[in-house]
Amino acid sequence: MIAKISATENLGGALGYNFKKVEKGEANILLAAELYQSKKGRYTMEDVLADMEALIPKNCRTKKTVFHCSLNPHPDEKLSDERLTQIAKEYMEALGYGNQPYIVFKHNDIAREHIHIVSLRVDSRGQKINDRFEKRRSKQITDALEKRFGLIPSSKVVDKAVEETPKIDTTQRNIKEQVASALRMVLKHYKFCSLGELNAILSQYHLAVEEVKTEFRGKKYDGLVYVPTDDKGGKVSTPIHASDIGRGVGYTAVQNRMQKSKQAIKPLIPTIRNKVLQAMRTSPQTEEELQSRLEEQNLRVAIRKNESGRIYGITFIDDKAGVALNGSRLGKGYTANIFNGYFSNPTRNPFLDETLYGCLSVRLEQIDKAQALLQGMEDGDNLVDELIEDMADGSFLPTGNDDWKEAVWQRKLRKQSKVKLRRRKH
Known part of the structure; x- marks a missing residue:
């Protein structure tokens, strides 16, 4: 049994996601503990929301007061x-x-029945419920419940270190040791191609990385610093230079990891793209609902916004596969701008446009074949990437009789022709 836990400050969003399922006949309420029940024995969104909000003190200092968890049996x-x-x-x-x-x-609503639980992370005095090593404890609990009830053990295999690595706790004295431990696990388990993708992974552990440029005796040097953060990504401690931790987490080591990741992630892109596509085709009305949909497919999403609330970055993380992919790496149709436009006006869902997005799902197997065909060929990987992007923006659409090999070669010829024209002009 897999438990997926999240913390949020949007109580209405967490409850609304589940009550909407109830209204559609896709869910039912099994239990309500310490909550108001109407005379007809029913629970309504309004009553439950009012009950829970009334229990959160006005002077509560905890921002993410909502506990939202899904329990997923085999x-x-x-x-x-x-x-x-x-x-x-x-x-x-x-x-x-x-x-x-x-x-x-x-x-x-899907073949695998599962339950969602919504609760509060603070008590009536505003004291936060202990969430230290929460994921580790949760895993121990689900393992014990599987044995107690004779359940089928989950087939999901998660690296033990990933599951047990705690968030950085700045109230402890050994901050540098905590940072070093988290970094060693992340750099060993995950694949990423940019510092933005690395930051999306590190945010789960209340950590961020920043690039710094220095000059010594006329020579320029690139370096990294690691900064403990809070739930919102704000800095809460003095930055730690990579050199104070070890060469394995320095600028060169991270750059090497990114270079090696570029080839390793390619076979994973079609699967993750398809999961995101399927999640968006359910037309989630909020970012929290998208998060829940993706978690059901074992994906996490990190959304970055500017001060005005505009989405400027979105990264999808598969903890089992150990990979983080920016939306733009999935194709032009999955950039942060697309998601910002959608959540600004959820009534228009571009992901439902079969002409624009349908071919991406249908052609995944053919894309894989194209990658195999072009492996080792100069610029082969770039050609496949460009073909995917062409499909996303509509400049290449399937007719039912398209020969995908021919399409790839035509793309290559067009590219060569453009290069020749540019040379002639010069």
Whole structure:
């Protein structure tokens, strides 16, 4: 059984996502602990929201007050509502939320039935529920529940170090040791091609990396510093120079990791692109709903906004595969600008346009074949990338009789012709 935990400050979004499923007949409420029930024995979005909001003190200093978790049994597991309810109770009790108000939803909108739990991360006094090593404890709890209820063990394999690496805790004295431990795990397990993608991974551990340029005796040097952060990415401690940690996390080591990642990520791009496409085709109304949809497919998303609220960066992270991909790396149709436009006006969903996006899903297998065909050929990888982008922006669309090999070669010839024309002009 897999538990996916998230923290947010948007209580209405977390509840709205689940109650919307109830309204559509895609979910039902299994349990509501310490929450108001109407005389007809029903729970409404308005009542639950009001109940939970009333329990959060106005002077509460915790920003992300909402606990949102999904519990996902093995796909072959068929559990009764009573058994799922009991599992939810014992899970919340063991994690430290037994006395908190919470509501449990059973989702049946996909083949794999699973439950979502929404609760509060603070008690009535405004004290935060202990979330130290929360993911590690959660894994221990789900393992124990699998044994207790005789459940099918989950087939998902996650690197133990990834699961158990804690967030940087600046209240402790050994900050540098914590940073070094997190970095060693990330640089060993994950593939990324830019510092932005690395930062998307590090944010989960309350850490960020910045590039610095210095000059010594007339010679310029590039370097990195690592900075502990809070939930919103704000700096909360003095930056630590990579040289103070070790050569393995320095500028050269990170650059080498990015270069090696460029080839390693290519086979993973089609699968991740398709997962994002399928999630967006459910027309999520909020960023939190997109996050939940992607988590059901074992993907995380890191969204970066400027002060005005505009999305300027989006990165998709697959912890199992150990890869982080900026939206632009998936193709022109998946850039931050596309997602900013969509969430600014969710009534128009470009991902539902079969002409624009349908061919990307249909042609994934053919793209893989093209990569295999062009492997080792000069500029072969660039040709495949450009072909994918052409498909995304509509300049290359399938007719049903297209020969994908011919399309690739035509693309190469057009590119060579443009190069020759530029040379003649010069």
